[in-house]
Amino acid sequence: MSEGNIIEIHNLKKNYDKGSIKALNGIDLEIKKGEFISIMGPSGSGKSTLLNMIGALDRAEEGSIKVADIDLMKETDLSEFRSQEIGFVFQMHNLIPNLTVLENVEIPMYESNLNSEQMRERALELLEAVGLREKAETNPTKLSGGERQRVAIARALVNHPSIILADEPTGALDSKTGDVILKLLKDLHSKEKVTLVMVTHEPYVAKMADRILNVLDGKIKSSS
Amino acid sequence: MLMVKNPFRNKTRAILAIIGIAIGIATIVALGMVTGGLQNSTQSSLKAGSAEISVTKIGSGSFGSSGGTLDESLVNDLKNISGVKDAAGILRVNANISTTSGSSGSFGPMGGLYLSGISRNELNMVGIDSINGSFYAEGDSKEIILGKTAAGNLNKTVGSTINIYGTDFKVTGIFETGNFIQDGGAYVSLSTLQNLTSNNNKVSSIAVKVNPEANSSQVSQSIQNAYPNDLSATTAADQANRINQSLGAIDTASWAISLLAIIIGGVGVINTMVMSVYERTREIGVLKAVGWKNKRILGMILGESVVLTLVAAVVGIIMGIIAVEIILNFMPTSGSFSPVLTIDTLLKAFAVAFLVGILGGLYPAYRASKLAPTEALRYE
């Protein structure tokens, strides 16, 4: 792994449905530590699949992928890798409705060795950072869409990940609320010095990033 | 936290599953309480010091008062049979009680009191060797002692009067043997009862105590051989065995029901948990995405399943206790029999519930832990 790269991908291929769908068809990509990358491309081009590969939610068939010095083609304990290195933000907030906001943010820390007091403290710290500390004991169903997404961002950051993977984080929000979320992500990115990889359909959103990757048919077409 | 909150997300489904398992548990508890009570009672009827053999006229039950009477002179005759240490005549009647004004004695639909007459000195033969208060005076006294349950039912204490066949009796003492039939009855002196019921020189059964070195079944046999056409003799051990046999049958039934409860409850839990896992597919995907290990997800679903069944156990135990109380309330002999909830029964109820929780949760938990995260997150 060359100096400063947190993600290194070479000729990565991922098939679905026994090879009939080539979701990723030879991806080559290097991302530097602390970079903010936007990924664009038409629906079905493989953006989410690429994010899922980086986040070790699934394994690729071919090629190589190294993230945070870990070879994901070989690593056996992918859940530990996810817990320590990755924070996911999805298009849908995916909060657990019967837990409080605070409990939702604590969930990723169950696999850490923090005690419940430390977990609570850390979760409150992040709720503070996304401006929702006073909603800690609220049920997520009582929050607005933007607030829920902020809770999801707090949840993604709670384990001090080195990479945030955001798959259309504003896709389900109106543009005004979306802008607040984007600003929050960008601020956290610069403050916490995490690497941010974000899939988006909005060109003006993509332009906020250090670099824009265009994906088409499972390949990276251009990088700017 | 999730384990405690999750099972009740779909309240209707959780309640249905809980009721299903609780009914099985309630049955186990109810049967356990009844067998426990009966067992206690038979054990105390085998008390040391009391008579080992009960002799009655052929064709009548040992507690039968209508089956025919024996001549009192037989008591002394039996004492001459080898192996017999002592014999005591007992007259038993089912007496009508006229509740005098002021007493609010609630009484079962049968409206009778098992009243026995026995010589005061022979009370130890029927297992009564201590008393709260004093024993009745010998001879034609108007004094009576009551079993604890009978006293409670009739609302009588030491010093109260009780009217039997138009005669007022003074309660001199209250006894407790632990045997539910005995404790629901009352004793007066033999001559008193003989006079009262015009049964002079008659007894309904003879209690026989054997010598310590003699064998009670052999003695019982010699009594029957001596009076082949008149007497039938049963040993207390025989009686207890007979009762224990029926208790054993109830016990087997109870295990069979437990097994049925495990199977039915288990299927219910599997169904509930599979549905719950299915509905939460996306959520499980998120848990995996944030780094939860398969083991933790497996544990969570199993835990939820066990929480569900343990709640059902508590509900079932309460239901079982209430059911036994209600049923006994509608039974004529209610006052004289007290069901016993043993630790064993409680442990069995919880063990069954726990087992159902684990068995029923295993498959759904396995399925949840094996969900592919990317698929789970794509799930609509």
Ligand SMILES: Nc1ncnc2c1ncn2[C@@H]1O[C@H](COP(=O)(O)OP(=O)(O)OP(=O)(O)O)[C@@H](O)[C@H]1O
């Ligand atoms: N788990 C899966 N099983 C089968 N096919 C899949 C699966 N995941 C993705 N695919 C297929 O792989 C291809 C790429 O999907 P992907 O979700 O990466 O696209 P995308 O670029 O994120 O699209 P969108 O903009 O609509 O989110 C699609 O044809 C999709 O149907």
Ligand SMILES: [Mg+2]
């Ligand atoms: Mg996508």
